[in-house]
Amino acid sequence: MGVDIVLGGSASAYLARKVAERLGVEFAVLETRKFPDGETYVRVPIDVAGRKVALVQSMYRTPNEYLAEFLLASKTLKDLGASEIIAVIPYLPYMRQDSRFKPGEALSAKIVAELMEWCEVSTLITVDLHLHRFRSPSELFRVRVRNLTAAGELAKAAVEEFSLKPPLIVGPDEEAEQWARIAAEAVNAEYIVLRKERSSDEEVRVMGAADVTGRDVLIIDDIVSTGGTLAETARLLKAVGAPRVYAACTHALLVSGAEAKLYAAGIDAFIATDSVPNPYAIVSIAPLVAEALREV
Numbered sequence: 001m002g003v004d005i006v007l008g009g010s011a012s013a014y015l016a017r018k019v020a021e022r023l024g025v026e027f028a029v030l031e032t033r034k035f036p037d038g039e040t041y042v043r044v045p046i047d048v049a050g051r052k053v054a055l056v057q058s059m060y061r062t063p064n065e066y067l068a069e070f071l072l073a074s075k076t077l078k079d080l081g082a083s084e085i086i087a088v089i090p091y092l093p094y095m096r097q098d099s100r101f102k103p104g105e106a107l108s109a110k111i112v113a114e115l116m117e118w119c120e121v122s123t124l125i126t127v128d129l130h131l132h133r134f135r136s137p138s139e140l141f142r143v144r145v146r147n148l149t150a151a152g153e154l155a156k157a158a159v160e161e162f163s164l165k166p167p168l169i170v171g172p173d174e175e176a177e178q179w180a181r182i183a184a185e186a187v188n189a190e191y192i193v194l195r196k197e198r199s200s201d202e203e204v205r206v207m208g209a210a211d212v213t214g215r216d217v218l219i220i221d222d223i224v225s226t227g228g229t230l231a232e233t234a235r236l237l238k239a240v241g242a243p244r245v246y247a248a249c250t251h252a253l254l255v256s257g258a259e260a261k262l263y264a265a266g267i268d269a270f271i272a273t274d275s276v277p278n279p280y281a282i283v284s285i286a287p288l289v290a291e292a293l294r295e296v
């Protein structure tokens with residue numbers, strides 16, 4: 001049980017180091033660079049023959065580049081004789097395109113899930129995988145998946161950090177029910193789930209009602225990307241009387257001026273995990289990942 005080596009991809013060397021330290025196993029960083037035409041160069045800098053390797057790569061901000069690096073690295077590990085490869089992809093992109101919303105669209109979630117087989121990984125460890133129309137990892141992936149959750153730890157950290165009275169936990173949309181429920185259980189609080197309609201990549205409308213008068217509110221979601229979802233949720237909650245609104249997300253991608261949007265919408269404070277690098281990472285997912293790696 002466990003792994004022999006934790007190998008960090010260029011997206012997640014900091015996280016891989018934390019995980020390796022917790023496990024007390026060898027740590028290395030993949031050697032990577034860009035060729036002049038933009039192609040990715042990858043080199044495994046250590047001997048992996050006959051050894052069990054955890055390859056850590058969260059695919060944020062430039063997901064295509066990090067995915068390409070992961071594909072090159074995992075196949076190389078296999079070529080070099082690694083006995084087993086465990087993919088640790090805390091933030092796995094492309095999962096939101098889990099349906100053909102318009103004729104002819106790529107079913108990206110399915111394709112990326114199939115790539116894991118092609119990479120010959122034995123297990124995928126991920127965190128708060130975006131599961132919506134596919135309800136469980138086994139409906140999408142043929143490799144074994146450990147889908148960890150940071151929702152409980154985020155809720156506990158928010159309550160402590162912001163000295164919250166037992167908060168009302170709010171999931172902004174249907175798929176956030178899974179994280180809101182876990183967060184509420186962790187801090188012994190109630191939760192509600194709102195409704196969201198997306199009209200474009202950056203525009204959403206959040207609807208629903210709740211009695212929030214005098215209550216601390218904590219919005220929980222898996223991803224904050226452009227910030228539209230959190231901002232619209234906070235606006236609605238403030239409009240119906242919430243005095244203080246906090247937010248916590250596992251994967252803080254924070255693109256397109258998201259932070260400014262959150263604060264303009266009246267969010268009092270925001271926290272996240274270190275699944276991707278960001279300035280709000282109060283909760284580390286390293287203990288969760290290390291524990292899962294001990295068990296594989």
Ligand code: R5P
Pocket residue numbers: 096130172173175176201202204221222223224225226227228229230
């Ligand atoms: C999708 O429904 C996810 O759970 C998040 O709510 C969404 O990705 C957040 O995106 P944005 O911050 O751009 O609204």
